[in-house]
Each structure stands twice: as C-alpha cells, then as structure tokens.
Amino acid sequence: xxxxxxxxxxxxxxxxxxxxxxxxxxxxxxxxxxxxxxxxxxxxxxxxxxxxxxxxxxxxxxxxxxxxxxxxxxxxxxxxxxxxxxxxxxxxxxxxxxxxxxxxxxxxxxxxxxxxxxxxxxxxxxxxxxxxxxxxxxxxxxxxxxxxxxxxxxxxxxxxxxxxxxxxxxxxxxxxxxxxxxxxxxxxxxxxxxxxxxxxxxxxxxxxxxxxxxxxxxxxxxxxxxxxxxxxxxxxxxxxxxxxxxxxxxxxxxxxxxxxxxxxxxxxxxxxxxxxxxxxxxxxxxxxxxxxxxxxxxxx
Amino acid sequence: xxxxxxxxxxxxxxxxxxxxxxxxxxxxxxxxxxxxxxxxxxxxxxxxxxxxxxxxxxxxxxxxxxxxxxxxxxxxxxxxxxxxxxxxxxxxxxxxxxxxxxxxxxxxxxxxxxxxxxxxxxxxxxxxxxxxxxxxxxxxxxxxxxxxxxxxxxxxxxxxxxxxxxxxxxxxxxxxxxxxxxxxxxxxxxxxxxxxxxxxxxxxxxxxxxxxxxxxxxxxxxxxxxxxxxxxxxxxxxxxxxxxxxxxxxxxxxxxxxxxxxxxxxxxxxxxxxxxxxxxxxxxxxxxxxxxxxxxxxxxxxxxxxxxxxxxxxxxxxxxxxxxxxxxxxxxxxxxxxxxxxxxxxxxxxxxxxxxxxxxxxxxxxxxxxxxxxxxxxxxxxxxxxxxxxxxxxxxxxxxxxxxxxxxxxxxxxxxxxxxxxxxxxxxxxxxxxxxxx
Numbered sequence: 117x118x119x120x121x122x123x124x125x126x127x128x129x130x131x132x133x134x135x136x137x138x139x140x141x142x143x144x145x146x147x148x149x150x151x152x153x154x155x156x157x158x159x160x161x162x163x164x165x166x167x168x169x170x171x172x173x174x175x176x177x178x179x180x181x182x183x184x185x186x187x188x189x190x191x192x193x194x195x196x197x198x199x200x201x202x203x204x205x206x207x208x209x210x211x212x213x214x215x216x217x218x219x220x221x222x223x224x225x226x227x228x229x230x231x232x233x234x235x236x237x238x239x240x241x242x243x244x245x246x247x248x249x250x251x252x253x254x255x256x257x258x259x260x261x262x263x264x265x266x267x268x269x270x271x272x273x274x275x276x277x278x279x280x281x282x283x284x285x286x287x288x289x290x291x292x293x294x295x296x297x298x299x300x301x302x303x304x305x306x307x308x309x310x311x312x313x314x315x316x317x318x319x320x321x322x323x324x325x326x327x328x329x330x331x332x333x334x335x336x337x338x339x340x341x342x343x344x345x346x347x348x349x350x351x352x353x354x355x356x357x358x359x360x361x362x363x364x365x366x367x368x369x370x371x372x373x374x375x376x377x378x379x380x381x382x383x384x385x386x387x388x389x390x391x392x393x394x395x396x397x398x399x400x401x402x403x404x405x406x407x408x409x410x411x412x413x414x415x416x
Numbered sequence: 417x418x419x420x421x422x423x424x425x426x427x428x429x430x431x432x433x434x435x436x437x438x439x440x441x442x443x444x445x446x447x448x449x450x451x452x453x454x455x456x457x458x459x460x461x462x463x464x465x466x467x468x469x470x471x472x473x474x475x476x477x478x479x480x481x482x483x484x485x486x487x488x489x490x491x492x493x494x495x496x497x498x499x500x501x502x503x504x505x506x507x508x509x510x511x512x513x514x515x516x517x518x519x520x521x522x523x524x525x526x527x528x529x530x531x532x533x534x535x536x537x538x539x540x541x542x543x544x545x546x547x548x549x550x551x552x553x554x555x556x557x558x559x560x561x562x563x564x565x566x567x568x569x570x571x572x573x574x575x576x577x578x579x580x581x582x583x584x585x586x587x588x589x590x591x592x593x594x595x596x597x598x599x600x601x602x603x604x605x606x607x608x609x610x611x612x613x614x615x616x617x618x619x620x621x622x623x624x625x626x627x628x629x630x631x632x633x634x635x636x637x638x639x640x641x642x643x644x645x646x647x648x649x650x651x652x653x654x655x656x657x658x659x660x661x662x663x664x665x666x667x668x669x670x671x672x673x674x675x676x677x678x679x680x681x682x683x684x685x686x687x688x689x690x691x692x693x694x695x696x697x698x699x700x701x702x703x704x705x706x707x708x709x710x711x712x713x714x715x716x717x718x719x720x721x722x723x724x725x726x727x728x729x730x731x732x733x734x735x736x737x738x739x740x741x742x743x744x745x746x747x748x749x750x751x752x753x754x755x756x757x758x759x760x761x762x763x764x765x766x767x768x769x770x771x772x773x774x775x776x777x778x779x780x781x782x783x784x785x786x787x788x789x790x791x792x793x794x795x796x797x798x799x800x801x802x803x804x805x806x807x808x809x810x811x812x813x814x815x816x817x818x819x820x821x822x823x824x825x826x827x828x829x830x831x832x833x834x835x836x837x838x839x840x841x842x843x844x845x846x847x848x849x850x851x852x853x854x
Contacts, residue, residue: 146612149535151520152528173560181548184589255539256561257520327442413522414431 316401502659533612656757
C-alpha cells in the first residue's frame with residue numbers, strides 16, 4: 117500500500133524542460149543563477165511548481181511515518197473526532213441540552229468536528245513545520261514554502277478517512293445524500309487556504325521567536341469556541357453574523373453542515389466575508405514569509 | 417561564449433554574535449527590549465555628535481566590533497567548466513559558509529556570485545532521511561530533497577541500490593541499518609545526481625576505507641564527465657587525489673589559489689609555524705584523549721632534534737606521551753606522507769613487534785629507521801595512538817621534516833619525488849650473453 121502511495125501517478129507531465137531559461141543564460145537551456153544580497157523578493161511560484169514533487173514526498177513522508185508509528189493505523193485517525201463527538205454529546209448535547217438545528221446531536225457534533233479537526237491539526241503542524249524540519253532548512257536548497265504546504269496537505273488523508281466515517285453515520289442516522297455535497301471540496305479548499313495562511317505567519321515567526329509555538333494550542337482552543345463546532349450558528353444573532361463571518365472556519369463549518377444534511381441557514385454574505393479574510397491573510401502571509409525566508413538558515 | 421561556470425566576486429558574510437540579552441529568542445523579550453529602548457531614547461535627549469546613533473533593537477557599545485564576525489571576507493575566484501576545485505582551511509575558515517552561500521541556503525552580506533548550470537549541493541550526507549521509512553522510501557525522499565525528479569530517480573534506482581550494496585535490506589526501515597549502510601545509501605543517492613555544478617562539503621569523511629575509495633572513484637567519474645565540482649575537505653589525501661587546483665581559506669579570506677601541492681604545502685606550513693602547535697592547539701587533532709602525545713620531533717643520526725634529515729643515514733621519530741588513565745596497552749600507527757600527499761610508508765607497531773604492554777604515566781616512544789630511504793623533498797608524519805582499536809590521539813601533522821641530502825646511493829643523488837616515493841637498495845649487472853638453453 118505504501119508503494120502505491122509513493123509511486124502513484126499524478127498525471128502531471130514532468131518533461132526534461134524543468135530548467136527555466138534565464139535571460140542571461142550562456143547556453144539556451146542552462147539556467148543562470150545570480151546570488152547577491154537582497155535576493156529575490158518575488159513570489160517565484162514557478163520555482164515552487166518545479167519543486168512540486170518534493171512537496172508531495174514531504175507530505176507522503178509525514179503520512180507514512182504517522183501511520184507506521186501507530187498500532188491501530190487508520191483507526192487512530194478516527195479516535196480523535198469520535199471521542200470528541202462522544203464527550204460533547206454527553207456533556208453538551210444531553211446534559212447541557214444545546215440545540216442542534218434539529219439534527220441528532222452526535223451527528224451534529226461530528227459534522228462540526230470533521231472539518232475542524234482537519235483545520236486544527238493542519239494549522240498546528242504547519243505552524244511548527246519549519247522548525248521541525250530544521251535539518252532541511254539549514255542544509256538543503258528548495259523554496260521554503262514547500263514545507264508548510266506539505267504539512268497542510270498531509271492532513272487530507274485523515275480527513276478522507278473521517279469523511280468515510282461520516283458517510284457511515286449518515287446511513288446510521290438515515291440521512292440521504294444530497295447534491296450540495298459537491299460543495300464540500302470547495303469548503304475544504306477554503307479551509308486549506310486558511311490553514312496555510314495562518315501557518316505562513318506562524319511558521320515564519322516560529323523560526324525566529326520560539327515562544328510562538330507555546331501559544332498555538334491555546335489559540336486553537338479559543339478559536340474552536342468561536343466556531344460553531346459544538347453549537348449551531350443560529351445561536352448567533354443575525355445582526356452579528358457578518359462579524360461572525362470574519363472567522364473563516366465559522367462559515368466553513370456552518371456551510372459544511374448544511375451541505376451534508378441540509379439543516380441550518382448559511383449565508384452567502386458570511387461566506388464571502390470569510391473568503392476575503394482568507395485571501396488577505398494568505399497574501400500578506402506569503403509576502404511576510406518570502407521577506408524573512410532569506411534569513412531562516414541563519415536564525416533557525 | 418566563455419567557459420567560466422562559477423564567478424565569485426567579493427563574496428562576504430557577516431554574522432552577528434549577539435550577547436544573550438541582545439538576541440531576542442522570544443517575542444516577549446523582543447517587545448520588552450523595544451519598550452525599554454524607546455523609554456531610554458526619550459530620556460537621552462540629544463545625541464552627542466560623533467557617537468553611534470541608537471537603532472532599534474541594538475545598543476551602541478564600544479564592544480560593537482566584537483559582536484560581529486566576517487565569516488567570509490571579500491572572497492573572489494572563478495571556476496571553469498569541468499574543473500575540480502578543492503577548498504581547504506582550518507575549522508572556522510569559512511569553507512562551509514562559502515558553500516552555503518553558493519548553494520543559496522544563506523544570503524551574502526556583500527558581493528555577488530554567478531553560477532551557470534544546474535546545481536547539486538551536498539552539505540551533509542543523508543539530510544532528510546527518516547528512520548521510520550524503508551530504504552526504498554528514503555531513496556525517493558532523499559532524491560527529491562536533492563532536487564532529482566521522479567523520472568531521474570526511477571531511472572537510476574537500481575544503480576543506486578547497487579552502489580550502496582544494500583539490495584537485501586531495501587525494504588527494511590532505515591532505523592535498523594548499521595551506520596555504514598545508512599551512509600552508503602545516502603551517498604549512493606547523492607552520487608547519481610545529474611547536475612552541472614556539484615558542491616560537496618566533507619562528504620567523503622564517512623564510511624570504511626573500501627567505501628571511501630569507491631566514493632572517491634565515483635567523484636572522479638563525475639568530474640571526468642564534464643561536471644564542475646567544488647570540494648571541501650579536511651582529508652588532504654583525498655583533496656590531493658581528486659583536485660588539481662585548491663583554494664585555501666583563512667579567517668574568511670582567500671589566502672591562496674593555485675595548484676594543489678603548492679597550496680597544501682602552504683596550508684600545512686600554516687598549521688605548524690612551530691611544531692608545538694601540532695600538540696597544543698591543533699584543530700586537525702582528534703581522539704578520545706585517554707593517552708595524549710605531548711611532543712614529537714625528528715632526530716638525526718646523532719640523536720639531535722633536526723628538521724633536516726639525510727637519506728641513507730639513521731633517523732629517529734620520537735614522541736613524548738602522557739597517560740591520564742591507567743591504560744597499560746596501546747598501539748602506535750605512523751604514516752609518512754610526502755609533499756604530494758602520497759603515503760610513503762606506514763608503520764603499525766602491533767604487526768611488527770606487538771603493542772606496548774606496560775604504558776607508564778609519562779614516557780617516550782621512538783621509532784628508528786636504520787637507513788632513511790626517502791628522496792629529497794618535504795615530509796609529514798601522521799601518528800595515532802590506539803587503545804583497543806580506537807583512536808586515543810590522532811595527529812595528522814605531528815612532525816614535519818625535510819630530506820635535503822642523501823648518501824643512500826653512492827652518487828649522492830635521489831630520484832625525482834614525482835616518480836619515486838621511496839628508495840630501494842638495488843644493484844645492476846652487465847655481462848656478455850651466454851648460451852641459453854632452448
């Protein structure tokens with residue numbers, strides 16, 4: 117299974133023309149590199165694309181290592197959200213009696229936990245990924261963006277397995293499949309972008325200031341309560357919804373629930389605000405990351 | 417169309433060695449320092465003309481100069497296509513910094529470099545290997561890290577496994593590998609990098625002798641294939657074997673750039689401006705330290721210390737040691753190198769007369785050569801004290817001496833050191849032909 121994981125065809129042509137021709141190249145086809153203080157402040161996404169296979173291998177490495185170290189393998193991936201679902205159902209659903217938009221509370225909680233667990237794991241891992249890969253940062257050349265991107269991607273397998281369980285739950289609770297399920301990939305894309313955006317800032321800061329990583333678990337906890345994971349978004353008064361939309365995960369979770377079981381009232385306005393927030397965080401994060409990238413190897 | 421593939425101009429790198437309270441490792445420290453310096457500036461009022469202005473995050477102090485170090489200072493050189501350039505220097509001379517900058521891992525503070533061609537950088541062997549993954553998975557991962565793409569790795573996969581000689585273990589997690597296997601695998605992947613410019617930092621210092629020879633051979637193949645190589649090493653023997661041209665770095669500056677034997681000689685001379693340096697503050701020295709050599713010198717036939725010896729006469733190599741532990745048995749290994757880096761001969765006490773059995777707290781060990789058979793030239797003696805096969809002390813440049821004259825052959829002349837490492841007593845005869853039976 118691991119063999120297939122590594123050698124799965126990605127369907128992307130990798131020709132021999134991987135080297136871009138610089139304007140000052142001596143022979144055509146031979147890249148010219150100029151090294152000077154100030155470096156390149158450009159986004160250089162072309163170079164990141166050239167290193168896409170490295171991104172894949174780094175993500176594959178994280179996935180394989182995680183699975184190899186557990187006795188239970190894939191089952192472990194489900195324990196986190198299922199256990200949380202059980203605890204929340206007991207304390208918040210039954211004992212505290214939180215409303216759940218008419219959906220049975222366990223399913224309600226799981227619908228929130230699934231995207232949330234992906235986001236919190238992806239953000240936590242990606243925010244510390246540069247320091248975790250100190251050896252690579254200090255000794256190998258490649259666009260450093262590859263590291264947080266790989267960390268964000270490596271959580272997708274766990275999400276896929278959790279989604280499989282969700283489909284099982286839908287059957288158990290006798291909820292039919294809906295066409296709005298097609299929205300799920302879009303929502304996940306937004307979540308990934310959000311995780312990456314936050315991690316670009318945090319991972320770059322983490323390299324320089326080591327107290328950043330101590331605050332992350334706490335921040336994620338607080339963030340969870342600002343997101344309608346264990347309570348429905350309908351609890352938030354309509355007037356405050358746009359403000360609520362400043363938390364991109366609020367829109368994601370809310371819309372996710374609606375997309376899967378058709379309950380709740382997500383608003384396109386909220387989603388639009390969230391998308392804008394993610395876009396801004398992502399762009400500014402990219403700029404900051406690229407600006408401080410040059411000094412990573414010296415500081416790490 | 418020029419053939420210069422690497423052009424380095426005035427390349428320099430400044431590092432700040434902040435004292436701990438000036439370097440902020442946490443945001444909390446950074447913020448409190450900023451707050452404090454803001455407060456201080458308001459109190460300070462006008463700047464005194466001539467003083468350093470206070471910039472945020474720094475304090476002007478008289479010891480500002482010692483807070484920074486130029487790891488590289490104005491280094492300039494050029495390398496042509498297909499050249500193999502060796503880089504030598506003491507620890508801290510700037511060799512690794514130079515390679516790091518050329519590998520784009522860190523930025524220069526000043527100067528520039530121009531590189532033409534695809535770059536492959538080996539600053540450390542096996543970076544990114546993960547112990548939980550199998551050898552196969554690590555080949556893919558490490559190949560990708562080095563910059564190979566999927567087709568290249570696939571194409572060379574079998575050759576890599578073959579070179580590393582680990583075919584049986586390719587699907588075992590690397591954490592079960594011996595350190596030798598680990599290194600062999602890492603080097604095997606790196607050896608198949610298809611690049612125009614290869615930068616290698618101390619990568620041949622690993623593995624056993626057989627493997628190192630294999631790696632050296634592979635490096636030579638890489639070079640003959642028209643690729644350009646920059647090779648940093650402390651192993652002078654391999655530098656001399658691989659590189660026709662060497663640059664010597666000293667305290668961040670380019671001290672010498674020229675043919676290998678010339679530069680290496682200067683490097684060794686630098687290391688030993690006074691033989692006592694070989695024994696007191698020698699960065700080339702290694703070993704556990706259980707038994708330590710405290711002095712070494714060459715003695716002439718009259719047992720007088722001398723740097724200049726006569727071939728054909730007795731010579732002595734004498735060492736003083738001190739024994740910090742209660743160890744009783746030790747072996748001495750000694751190798752004599754000529755200035756071309758060729759090992760002329762090697763003495764292993766255990767195989768000639770057996771180990772020393774009664775080591776004292778302090779003593780003298782001497783090696784007597786009855787008729788010094790070395791041609792005229794300069795020589796270096798490397799010595800190692802071994803306890804149970806482990807180096808207690810290893811000094812590659814313990815004694816330097818020169819053979820300036822010879823009575824080995826009646827003529828008083830010696831053959832050219834380029835063709836003769838060691839003189840051998842022999843006799844010629846010339847006779848008429850006699851009947852040879854068919």
